[in-house]
Structures are given as C-alpha cells and as structure tokens.
Amino acid sequence: MWSYLARWLLVVVAAGVPSGAFEEPxxxxxVDGEPNSTYEAFAAAGASSCGVRCRNTGCRVWSWTPQEKLCSFHDSFLPSSFPSPQAGVQTFVAAVRLHxxxxxxxxxxxQSWLEARDLCLKVKGILTYTEDTEWMLSVLGFYGKDGFYLGLEKDPNNELWFDQQGRAFENSSIPWGLGEPDEGEPCMAMWSTVGNxxxxxxxxxxxxxKITE
Known part of the structure; x- marks a missing residue:
C-alpha cells in the first residue's frame, strides 16, 4: 500500500542494488489517469519538480496531486484509479526497456497470478515473459524485489506454455529452476529462478x- 509522506518531504525509497544492466531511473x-504518458510529457507541468526529486534519489514510484501540490514517493504501487478513484492524482512508475x-x-x-494478469491489463499492458533470464534477474535488482509473476500459462492438454499474446513455448525451452516445474501448477513466477x-x-x-499500447 502507499507509504505516507508529508508534503514535499524528501525520502529515499529503499531498493536493492540495481544490476549493471540498468542505469538509475x-x-x-x-499508469493511471492518462496511461502510457511518460514523465517527459509532463516536464512543463507542476509535476516536474516531483519527478526530478524522485529521479535524483533513485525512487521507483511517485505521485503528484496538482490541487494540493502534494509530491509523494512510494515503496509500492497502488494506482489511484483503482480500486477507488482519486481525481487528479498522477501516478508514475520507473520503467525499463527491452527490444x-x-x-x-x-x-x-x-495477489494471485490471475490478479497480476488483470493488473497489467488495467495499465494497458500484459503480464509478460522473456527467455532472457539475465534480464529478468536485472529487473529484480533494479526494483529491489525478490520475485514477480510471469505471463506464461500451461495448456492442460500438452506440454506447451502460452504467453498473453498467444506465443507457444515448449516446456523444455523454459529455464526452470532445480526441481521445477511442479505437476499441476499451470501458471508461472520468477524468483532467483523460474518456477510454476x-x-x-x-x-x-x-x-x-509489458506496455503494449
């Protein structure tokens, strides 16, 4: 849930040491209100100062409330537009690039895997998967997290896994961790290794x- 910050209070959000694969944000x-607009699009707005403060401290999530002129940094993400609308709150999350x-x-x-999938849809994205294990480990380091859900789901009739865009992956092509996959668990997550x-x-x-729109 949102961490609390007093008006214009500068706090460095705790995060893991980013991998060399990524620079600071x-x-x-x-990701709410006007999905898929970048911070740069708001550089001339009042949110600019808030964004600069967050960027300079390496924080990963920040929000700006124009009416109250309230700048907040956060250690987790809860879009202001769900579950209850808060008109005028602009929420920004640090993004990384791949291809x-x-x-x-x-x-x-x-949350469950199903809820994780639906959350991505709400921000005009898809719960994603890549075979690039090194990149996924870099994402863990960049955001300072222990794991995350991935967008593969197993076909109950065979050994194929499908991503949210309908691409099929052979079970043998997935970089499973030791002892994975477990029988009967049809969804996927990433910790230090891939598991189901x-x-x-x-x-x-x-x-x-993965932002798709």
Whole structure:
C-alpha cells in the first residue's frame, strides 16, 4: 500500500542494488489517469519538480496531486484509479526497456497470478515473459524485489506454455529452476529462478507488465 509522506518531504525509497544492466531511473511511465504518458510529457507541468526529486534519489514510484501540490514517493504501487478513484492524482512508475518496449513492475502486495494478469491489463499492458533470464534477474535488482509473476500459462492438454499474446513455448525451452516445474501448477513466477504456481494461490509478488499500447 502507499507509504505516507508529508508534503514535499524528501525520502529515499529503499531498493536493492540495481544490476549493471540498468542505469538509475531515466523514464517514468504514468499508469493511471492518462496511461502510457511518460514523465517527459509532463516536464512543463507542476509535476516536474516531483519527478526530478524522485529521479535524483533513485525512487521507483511517485505521485503528484496538482490541487494540493502534494509530491509523494512510494515503496509500492497502488494506482489511484483503482480500486477507488482519486481525481487528479498522477501516478508514475520507473520503467525499463527491452527490444524497444517499456516494462514496469507493479507491486500491490499479496495477489494471485490471475490478479497480476488483470493488473497489467488495467495499465494497458500484459503480464509478460522473456527467455532472457539475465534480464529478468536485472529487473529484480533494479526494483529491489525478490520475485514477480510471469505471463506464461500451461495448456492442460500438452506440454506447451502460452504467453498473453498467444506465443507457444515448449516446456523444455523454459529455464526452470532445480526441481521445477511442479505437476499441476499451470501458471508461472520468477524468483532467483523460474518456477510454476497455482494460478489462484496468493503470493506477495508484483506484476511484470509489458506496455503494449
């Protein structure tokens, strides 16, 4: 949930040491109100100072409330537009790039794989997967998290896994951790290695979202 910050109070958000694959945050994606607008699009607005403060301290999530002129930094993500609308709040999350696409890690606390998938859809993205294990480990380091949900779901009739865009992956092509996958668990998550989970089980794992619009 949102961490509390007094008006214009400068606080460095605790995060893990970013991997060498990523620099400190250079782009923030607005993910509520006007999805997919970048911080740069608001450089001339009042939010600019808030964004600069967040960027300079390496924080990963920040929000700006124009009417109250309230700048807040956060250690987790809860879009102001859900579950209850808060008109006028602008929420930005640090984004990373891969092959020309933007990705954000959205941490709302405990959720199931199904909820993680739906959260990505709400910000006009998809719960994603890549075979690049090194990149995924870099994402963990950049955001300072222990794991996240991935967007693969197993076909119950064969050994294929499908991503949220319909691409199929052979079970043997997935970089599973030792002892994985477990029988009968049709959804996927990433910790230090890739593993599978029951889609309805709840873990304190963020959503790794690929922005598609």
């Amino acid at each position: 250079s782009i923030y994606l607005r 020309g696409f933007l990705y954000v890690l959205l941490d709302v606390g405990a 989970v029951y889609c309805e089980s709840v873990f304190a794992l963020p959503s790794l979202c």
